[in-house]
Amino acid sequence: MIVRKNHVRHLLLLLLDGGIGALCLLGAMALRYEGDIPRAVEGHLRNLLPVVAGARILASLILRLHRWSFRHSGLTDGSRVLGAGLLGSGLFVMVVFVMRLPEPPRSVILIEFLLSTMVMAGLRFSPRLAWMYLADREVGKRSDALTTVILGAGTAGEALLRDLRQSRAHNFRVVGFLDDDRAKWGMVVGGLAVQGGLDELPRVAVEEEVRHVLIAIPRLPAARLREILDRCSDLSLTYKILPLSFRYLDDRVSAAMLQDLTPEDLLPRAAVDLAEGGHLGAIAGKVVLVTGAAGSIGSEICRQLLASGVARIVMVDMNENGLYLLQRRFEREFPGRAVEAEVADIRDEGRIRGLFAKWRPRDVFHAAAHKHVPLLETAPGEAVKNNVLGTLHLARAADAAGAERFLYISTDKAVRPSSVMGATKRVGEMVVRDLGRRSRTRFCAVRFGNVLGSAGSVVPLFREQIAAGGPVTVTDPEVRRYFMTIGEAVGLVLKAGYGDHGDLCVLDMGEPIRIVDLARQMITMAGRVPDVDIPLRYTGLRPGEKLTEELLTEEEERTHRVTEKIFAADSPLPPTGLEAGIEELARAAAREDGDAVRAALPDERI
Known part of the structure; x- marks a missing residue:
């Protein structure tokens, strides 16, 4: 018919x-x-x-x-x-x-x-x-119509306006464009004027009573986006942006593609291509074991490895429910790939040796760790058992099984640590680097800062506090942290692991960001006004925290060399008494002697 x-x-x-x-x-x-x-x-x-x-x-x-x-x-x-x-x-x-x-x-x-x-x-x-x-008239008559301006009067902006006009399933009443290209100022695009550069957004928002902003600039720098949010922090605007896929692919622009602005959009995001340098050849066909697989970093490592062609992924974690759901997801997304889930505690040396004997992994990515700084200040023994002894068990098992590579996920808190968490991760670095000196397995520690949106990070906490109407809590107005998106961080971790750059690699995290600025920008993205709609409250530094983190010690800074956003650090050799020190830590942790644990950890400020 x-x-x-x-x-x-x-x-x-x-x-x-x-x-x-x-x-x-x-x-x-x-x-x-x-x-x-x-x-x-x-x-x-x-x-x-x-x-x-x-x-x-x-x-x-x-x-x-x-x-x-x-x-x-x-x-x-x-x-x-x-x-x-x-x-x-x-x-x-x-x-x-x-x-x-x-x-x-x-x-x-x-x-x-x-x-x-x-x-x-x-x-x-x-x-x-x-x-x-x-359609324009109908949207304009709606009681919930949002007066909207489009940032970007290029191909993407024009196509977005065209798509909006073809549909009535939205409430955006577009009144004009803004674009930093001076040649476009005063031009008429789709019947609407380009009213100036992006710096004019506060003026246009007031004059036109704008309530919503659609960002249609495919490669808008993250620094420019943060600047726009800062300029408009008192205007109660809401924002949507074209997704990352459109920035790198030749996608057809559609209003359905628009996404809410997120903290990840505030960071420079470079696509990490594992094909560069021949890394895909080193990954394809391998059996790879990943600890902490149900966590944010571990699950992304598994996903990228599966996408790169590993033959079998062995996911190890204590979180059996998270592990089960992750296995089902990967089996659906990567049919034909072997996805194994193993519930295991890395502190159990016998269980770990059994897993290596069962699966014989060629490569190991160790992402399991206790990482919550204030909590571990009250449980230093648990930090030692997991972050030090668990790492030791895995490293020894990988060596005994003849694994080709062992990559240890470290943290910037391991540099001149002021916390139990940071100190135990520092010892973990020493463990893998020390064993690597006498093993055929290539051992490497990769150190980086915070990843946005990971479990336990400030981003989910800020979202929850904003949704509840505040206050948003920040420890100190001068606290700064390094940030990177999970996808980019893991891509660089894989490049470091398969690049054979040395036994200690540090990711280039760019410039550290003030946490209070991130909090204010998240409030602005939610359409609220910082300190007016949502108050900020300073709570003071918690035990073990520092105002700023570092990625390299002074010795490492003098000798580092840069490769593809990866620093390969020539760090001092682990101390000769490392094994005896670890035995002392193990005994102190076993008898729950927190003071003895702190005394045995390698830093003067713990």
């Missing part, structure tokens, strides 16, 4: 094009002779009308104008109409010449071409223009 309706519509369009050609030829003759067509010409005209009608129908058929989409036509389709106009006139002239019919004046042929092309274009584009006009 639908096919029959389409055939009828196609036939009607072709007949209309033929009729348009005939009427426009008649009109061209009337214009040429100023309304008084000679009788001799009238006689010839009767023979020419069916010829021009047939030529127009054939041209439309060849260029498929009868299969027109009235809702989704664009510039490319307009060129098809022009092409059909030229082709139809050419066919008309050719038939007249071949059949030796009386040749009409050249001016008539030109006028008929212009009239027919304009009428055919009007027939096809007017329904869309009418739909867009009615």
Whole structure:
């Protein structure tokens, strides 16, 4: 039934094009002779009308104008109409010449071409223009209409406006564009003016009573985005942005692609290509074991490894529910890949040796750790058992099983640590680097800062506090931290692990960000005003915390070398009494002697 309706519509369009050609030829003759067509010409005209009608129908058929989409036509389709106009006139002239019919004046042929092309274009584009006009009016009349401005008057911004006008399933009443390209200032895009640069957003928001901002600049720098949020922090605006996929792929822009602005958008995000440097060849076909697999970092390591072609992934974690759900997700996303889930405690040396004997992994990524700084200040023995002894068990098992690589996930808190957590991660670095000096397994520790959105980070906490109406709590106005997105951090971790840059690598985290600035920007992204709608409260540094973190010690800074956003540090060798120190830590942890644990950890401030 639908096919029959389409055939009828196609036939009607072709007949209309033929009729348009005939009427426009008649009109061209009337214009040429100023309304008084000679009788001799009238006689010839009767023979020419069916010829021009047939030529127009054939041209439309060849260029498929009868299969027109009235809702989704664009510039490319307009060129098809022009092409059909030229082709139809050419066919008309050719038939007249071949059949030796009386040749009409050249001016008539030109006028008929212009009239027919304009009428055919009007027939096809007017329904869309009418739909867009009615959609704009309908959205403007809605009680929940949001006065909106689009940032970016380029291809993405224009396509976004076009898509919005084709749908009534939204409440965005767009009033204009802003763009930093001075050449576009004052231009009219889709009937709306480009009212200036992005710095004009506060002024335009006040004058036009803007409530929502759509960001359609594919590669807007993160620093520029943070600047915009800071400028508009007192305006209660809400924001949406095109997703990361559109920035790197040639996607068709759609309003459905818009996403809420997130803290991840505030960071520079470079796509990490594992194919560069031949890393995919080192990954494909391997059996890889990942500890802490149910966590934020561990699960992303598993995902990227599966996407890179590992033969089997062995996911190890104590969180059996998270592990079960992750296994089901990966089996769905990566059919045909072997995804194994093993519930295990890395503190259990026998269980760990059993896993290595069972699966014989070639590569090991150790992401399991206790990482909550204040909590571990009250449970130093647990930090030692997990972060030090668990790491030792895994490293020894990997060495005994003949694994090719062992990569240990460390933290910037391991640099001149002021906390039990940081000190135990520092000892973990020493463990893998010390064993690596006498093992055939390539051991490497990778050190980096915070990842946005990971379990236990400030971002989920701030979201929860903002949703509850505040206050948003920050320990100190001068606290600064390094941040990176999970995807980029893990991509660089894999590059460090398979790049063989040395036994200690540090990721380039850029410049540290003030936590209070992140808090204010998150409040602004939620459409609230910091210190007005949502108060901020300073709680003071918690036990073990520092105002700023570091990625390299002074010794490492003097000798580091940079490779692909990865620092390969020449760090001092682990101390000769490391094994004895670990045994002392183990004994202190076993008897729950917190003071003895702190005394045995390698830092003067614990």
